Amino acid sequence: MRAIRRFTVRTVLPAELAALGELVHNLRWSWHPETMDLFSEVDADLWERVGHDPVALLGAVTPARLSELAADRRFLRRLADAADDLREYMTSPRWYQTLPDGARAIAYFSPEYGIAAALPQYSGGLGILAGDHLKAASDLGVPILAVGLLYRHGYFTQSLSPEGWQQEHYPSLDAGGLPLSLLKDADDTPVKIRIGLPDERMLHAQVWVAQVGRVPLLLLDSDVADNDTPARDVTDRLYGGGTDHRLMQELLLGVGGVRAIRAYCKSVGHAEPEVFHTNEGHAGFLGLERIRELTEARLSFDEAWEAVRAGTVFTTHTPVPAGIDRFPVEMIERHFGGSNAWPTVPVDRILALGAESDPHRFNMAVMGMRLSQRVNGVSRLHGQVSREMFKDLWPGFDLDEVPIGSITNGVHAPTWVGREFMELADRELPSLIERARGWDGIQKIPDGDIWQIRGTLRRQLVEGARVRLRRSWRERGASDAELGWIDDALDPDVLTIGFARRVPSYKRLTLMLRDPERLTELLLDPDKPVQIVIAGKAHPADEGGKKLIQQIVKFADQQKVRHRIVFLPDYDMALGRLMVQGCDVWLNNPLRPLEASGTSGMKSALNGGLNLSIRDGWWDEWYDGSNGWAIPTADGVTDTDRRDELEAAALYDLIEHEVSDRFYDRPGDGLPRRWMEMVKHTLASLGPKVLAGRMLRDYVVTLYNPAAGAARALSADGYAPAKAFAAWRLRVAKAWPGVRVEHAEATGVGDTPEVGSSIELHATIALGDLEPADVQVEAVYGKVGPHDELVRPAYAKLEMASAEDDGRAHYTGVVPLDHTGAFGYTVRVVPHHPLVVTPAELGLITVPEEPAGMTNGTLR
Numbered sequence: 046m047r048a049i050r051r052f053t054v055r056t057v058l059p060a061e062l063a064a065l066g067e068l069v070h071n072l073r074w075s076w077h078p079e080t081m082d083l084f085s086e087v088d089a090d091l092w093e094r095v096g097h098d099p100v101a102l103l104g105a106v107t108p109a110r111l112s113e114l115a116a117d118r119r120f121l122r123r124l125a126d127a128a129d130d131l132r133e134y135m136t137s138p139r140w141y142q143t144l145p146d147g148a149r150a151i152a153y154f155s156p157e158y159g160i161a162a163a164l165p166q167y168s169g170g171l172g173i174l175a176g177d178h179l180k181a182a183s184d185l186g187v188p189i190l191a192v193g194l195l196y197r198h199g200y201f202t203q204s205l206s207p208e209g210w211q212q213e214h215y216p217s218l219d220a221g222g223l224p225l226s227l228l229k230d231a232d233d234t235p236v237k238i239r240i241g242l243p244d245e246r247m248l249h250a251q252v253w254v255a256q257v258g259r260v261p262l263l264l265l266d267s268d269v270a271d272n273d274t275p276a277r278d279v280t281d282r283l284y285g286g287g288t289d290h291r292l293m294q295e296l297l298l299g300v301g302g303v304r305a306i307r308a309y310c311k312s313v314g315h316a317e318p319e320v321f322h323t324n325e326g327h328a329g330f331l332g333l334e335r336i337r338e339l340t341e342a343r344l345s346f347d348e349a350w351e352a353v354r355a356g357t358v359f360t361t362h363t364p365v366p367a368g369i370d371r372f373p374v375e376m377i378e379r380h381f382g383g384s385n386a387w388p389t390v391p392v393d394r395i396l397a398l399g400a401e402s403d404p405h406r407f408n409m410a411v412m413g414m415r416l417s418q419r420v421n422g423v424s425r426l427h428g429q430v431s432r433e434m435f436k437d438l439w440p441g442f443d444l445d446e447v448p449i450g451s452i453t454n455g456v457h458a459p460t461w462v463g464r465e466f467m468e469l470a471d472r473e474l475p476s477l478i479e480r481a482r483g484w485d486g487i488q489k490i491p492d493g494d495i496w497q498i499r500g501t502l503r504r505q506l507v508e509g510a511r512v513r514l515r516r517s518w519r520e521r522g523a524s525d526a527e528l529g530w531i532d533d534a535l536d537p538d539v540l541t542i543g544f545a546r547r548v549p550s551y552k553r554l555t556l557m558l559r560d561p562e563r564l565t566e567l568l569l570d571p572d573k574p575v576q577i578v579i580a581g582k583a584h585p586a587d588e589g590g591k592k593l594i595q596q597i598v599k600f601a602d603q604q605k606v607r608h609r610i611v612f613l614p615d616y617d618m619a620l621g622r623l624m625v626q627g628c629d630v631w632l633n634n635p636l637r638p639l640e641a642s643g644t645s646g647m648k649s650a651l652n653g654g655l656n657l658s659i660r661d662g663w664w665d666e667w668y669d670g671s672n673g674w675a676i677p678t679a680d681g682v683t684d685t686d687r688r689d690e691l692e693a694a695a696l697y698d699l700i701e702h703e704v705s706d707r708f709y710d711r712p713g714d715g716l717p718r719r720w721m722e723m724v725k726h727t728l729a730s731l732g733p734k735v736l737a738g739r740m741l742r743d744y745v746v747t748l749y750n751p752a753a754g755a756a757r758a759l760s761a762d763g764y765a766p767a768k769a770f771a772a773w774r775l776r777v778a779k780a781w782p783g784v785r786v787e788h789a790e791a792t793g794v795g796d797t798p799e800v801g802s803s804i805e806l807h808a809t810i811a812l813g814d815l816e817p818a819d820v821q822v823e824a825v826y827g828k829v830g831p832h833d834e835l836v837r838p839a840y841a842k843l844e845m846a847s848a849e850d851d852g853r854a855h856y857t858g859v860v861p862l863d864h865t866g867a868f869g870y871t872v873r874v875v876p877h878h879p880l881v882v883t884p885a886e887l888g889l890i891t892v893p894e895e896p897a898g899m900t901n902g903t904l905r
């Protein structure tokens with residue numbers, strides 16, 4: 046029989062142990078080994094049995110043991126120290142507090158969060174990144190207030206059938222068994238969020254608060270009695286249902302999220318956010334809710350839009366158009382129109398924000414970009430790919446000017462780095478993990494010290510893998526008598542390659558199986574054997590992905606190789622940690638450029654692992670020729686089968702001739718000196734870059750604080766500047782068709798222009814109804830291609846020399862001839878206003894009607 050409801054009865058802690066409750070309810074324990082040691086002391090066996098989940102630990106520990114601890118002076122002293130340490134961590138000024146004019150608070154929205162294995166509210170990279178973002182923000186004192194959803198079944202857990210087919214399970218979580226507390230208002234009643242739905246329905250949600258170090262994380266939960274069944278199921282699982290379900294989740298996250306923030310700030314007296322950051326398009330409705338707030342406070346839609354845009358940051362994570370979050374237009378119309386419409390926010394304005402090339406689709410990424418003044422991708426390459434993908438939103442502008450920048454992802458070292466390494470670093474190079482400089486000091490650490498830790502971590506992986514392998518085989522129906530071989534599966538001294546990730550086809554889980562004989566030879570090489578540890582989940586609806594897993598499992602099931610290649614089910618943060626710490630080599634072979642960034646390879650690098658990867662995402666940017674290996678990509682080859690073949694062959698060659706040669710080269714004292722050289726170089730060169738702290742600093746300095754400044758500038762004096770700016774923008778947009786480049790010519794070109802000289806440009810611009818101050822006139826110049834197209838041109842402002850009564854103005858400026866070879870120039874007019882960040886922002890541009898009339902000279 047199944048229970049209709051479940052809840053968790055919490056332990057009552059003796060008064061002496063009250064601080065234990067405090068420690069459990071702040072997730073900082075998940076990256077603070079000393080606090081985990083203390084939990085382990087409560088009951089070491091139990092701590093292992095509950096999988097390092099302190100809430101479960103306190104739920105299961107016996108009252109007798111608690112009484113014993115309450116009388117244990119040594120334990121109480123350690124508890125007091127740990128509690129003091131946490132309080133100090135929560136209140137002491139940190140990096141952010143040294144900055145002038147920082148945003149008072151920043152709201153961060155994400156559909157998933159990977160904070161700890163004990164809070165399974167993530168499916169993959171997006172969530173893990175969000176978790177690392179919050180932890181690094183906490184460490185640096187960045188005042189983030191985060192919002193997400195609480196999924197009753199989280200993401201599925203994975204096991205295998207006897208045939209190697211992925212099985213999904215959705216264990217029920219209940220908030221009482223998680224480190225969460227219910228948000229209540231000042232008179233102690235639970236806060237209720239409400240969102241109107243079509244047909245007089247209402248979506249209700251309560252709000253749970255998780256404390257991630259200094260960062261509060263608000264999680265909305267629709268599993269409340271006020272809701273009808275479909276509304277109750279809105280937060281049932283992560284990425285579970287159909288389009289309607291997804292829309293409801295996104296409404297709750299975006300619209301409900303803003304309402305939850307307002308309730309939280311009011312209830313606990315927290316500063317209201319000045320900046321709103323949307324981690325991927327799913328939370329994009331937050332911008333609409335903020336427009337609603339401002340329009341109800343008497344701003345027009347356009348004024349509110351400007352005020353919201355200034356303070357919004359949007360991060361895109363998807364390099365494939367098919368991966369973009371979209372809804373049928375009718376669905377948005379139904380939710381934001383008719384009897385459910387918001388009186389001050391017309392539905393046609395909403396539809397226009399999400400309009401894309403397909404008139405039937407409402408595009409969340411496009412809306413995100415139109416509602417955000419600042420947009421970024423998650424690696425340099427992904428920034429380029431995104432500019433190409435979204436360039437049509439800014440027609441007329443060169444690719445490099447499409448206003449999408451990039452901040453490369455990072456990882457939170459205390460979460461992912463083996464404790465042995467953290468302690469070694471602390472001993473030899475104190476607080477290295479917090480620093481951007483000084484990583485060269487790694488070179489001074491003796492090879493033997495690092496090699497010994499690598500050995501310990503590899504051994505822990507081998508032992509952990511055997512436990513998981515045995516559990517998996519038991520689930521697949523094997524008896525213990527058949528499983529003796531598992532005692533010797535994997536070898537703590539053999540070169541270990543790891544491959545763990547979600548299993549969409551572009552990640553090519555099975556590339557290594559391309560030539561099974563060749564792979565078998567590598568695994569069984571008598572002198573230089575290789576072993577491979579693999580993990581990954583396929584999306585429940587992705588039959589193709591499940592087939593790939595089955596192929597890997599079938600291969601690994603073979604008796605002759607099963608001690609050298611294993612598939613470990615249920616890839617989650619705990620397994621991820623084990624693997625990135627224990628593997629010597631981290632393999633990644635996506636189809637370039639479909640991996641936006643990837644972060645698992647960064648975790649490996651920080652643990653002294655070496656990356657063996659296609660140059661995609663972050664690796665394209667930071668591979669330097671000696672911090673790992675680049676698998677040559679055949680990304681010009683359109684035949685995918687041929688491409689796989691070429692790239693797989695290159696992979697086998699690299700493993701055989703480079704990777705294992707180096708690993709097994711042990712001259713003299715038995716240490717792999719050439720390997721260690723590469724490991725140290727990896728740590729020294731990548732260490733400071735791959736940290737989430739570096740990522741957070743980049744976000745703060747280049748996006749959050751400028752956005753806070755812009756938002757403040759627009760909201761001053763009761764939003765007077767927002768009103769003025771909106772009026773200006775409307776006026777300029779209306780008058781823009783009257784702007785023309787009437788004439789442009791260069792003097793000083795001569796017959797044989799030479800590099801280092803310059804030319805003078807003169808342009809006559811018809812401004813129509815605009816004033817000279819409304820525009821900027823620029824020379825665009827540089828190298829030209831075969832069709833007179835300017836290749837990565839430079840821009841120089843032209844100054845107004847004179848204006849005429851009829852709206853014409855004359856401009857001049859000097860263009861340096863700084864390239865030899867084919868050189869060209871033209872003139873363009875773009876809007877100008879101090880609150881515009883980039884020329885492309887408003888999407889308005891005028892160029893000469895006949896660019897062919899411009900002279901191209903060839904320089905010697």
Ligand SMILES: *Cc1c(COP(=O)(O)O)cnc(C)c1O
Nearest residue numbers: 169170546617618621643644645
């Ligand atoms: C780090 C991590 C990811 C993301 O890594 P990728 O390199 O982007 O695949 C996904 N899942 C888990 C459990 C992780 O730890």
